[in-house]
Amino acid sequence: xxxxxxxxxxxxxxxxxxxxxxxxxxxxxxxxxxxxxxxxxxxxxxxxxxxxxxxxxxxxxxxxxxxxxxxxxxxxxxxxxxxxxxxxxxxxxxxxxxxxxxxxxxxxxxxxxxxxxxxxxxxxxxxxxxxxxx
Numbered sequence: 001x002x003x004x005x006x007x008x009x010x011x012x013x014x015x016x017x018x019x020x021x022x023x024x025x026x027x028x029x030x031x032x033x034x035x036x037x038x039x040x041x042x043x044x045x046x047x048x049x050x051x052x053x054x055x056x057x058x059x060x061x062x063x064x065x066x067x068x069x070x071x072x073x074x075x076x077x078x079x080x081x082x083x084x085x086x087x088x089x090x091x092x093x094x095x096x097x098x099x100x101x102x103x104x105x106x107x108x109x110x111x112x113x114x115x116x117x118x119x120x121x122x123x124x125x126x127x128x129x130x131x132x133x134x
Contacts, residue, residue: 031100031103032118033103033116033118034066034098034100036116036118036132037058037060037068037098037105037116038058038059038060038068039057039058039132039133039134040055040056040057040058040132040133040134041055041056041057041058041122041123041130041131041132041133042054042055042056042130042131042133043055043128043129043130043131048079049078049079050076050077050078050079050084051076051077052074052075052076052077053074053075053076053077054072054073054074054075054130055072055073055074056070056071056072056123056130057070057071057072057073058070058071058096058105058123059071061095065097066097066098066099066100067095067096067097067098068095068096068097068098068105069093069094069095070093070094070095070096070105070107071091071092071093072090072091072092072093072094073089073090073091074089074090074091075087075088075089076088076089094107094108094109094110095107095108096108096114103115103116104116112125113125
């Protein structure tokens with residue numbers, strides 16, 4: 001009887017040790033870039049023909065699918081013959097899929113890619129840099 005009890009205790013401890021090893025191996029590793037993505041990003045430029053203001057608002061849409069909603073708000077203040085004319089506005093909404101291997105977000109409609117630099121608090125669309133507000 002003692003031998004049987006000892007075997008059961010060994011089996012219980014073996015089970016708990018295996019469970020701990022399994023949980024430690026499958027623990028969720030934080031992805032710093034993915035955690036950084038949600039937020040509001042802005043960019044502004046000015047030249048002789050006008051001024052441009054661009055805002056991207058990115059929110060997590062589906063965590064399991066790494067899907068984000070991307071809203072773009074754009075304003076262009078055109079200058080004609082040295083005088084400002086009526087501003088032009090555009091709003092668009094699309095989605096993007098985050099690739100954990102490349103650490104990039106790819107728009108589903110245009111295939112444009114966005115890269116992120118949490119250290120600079122910035123988003124890059126090619127060479128265009130957006131600063132993160134929040």
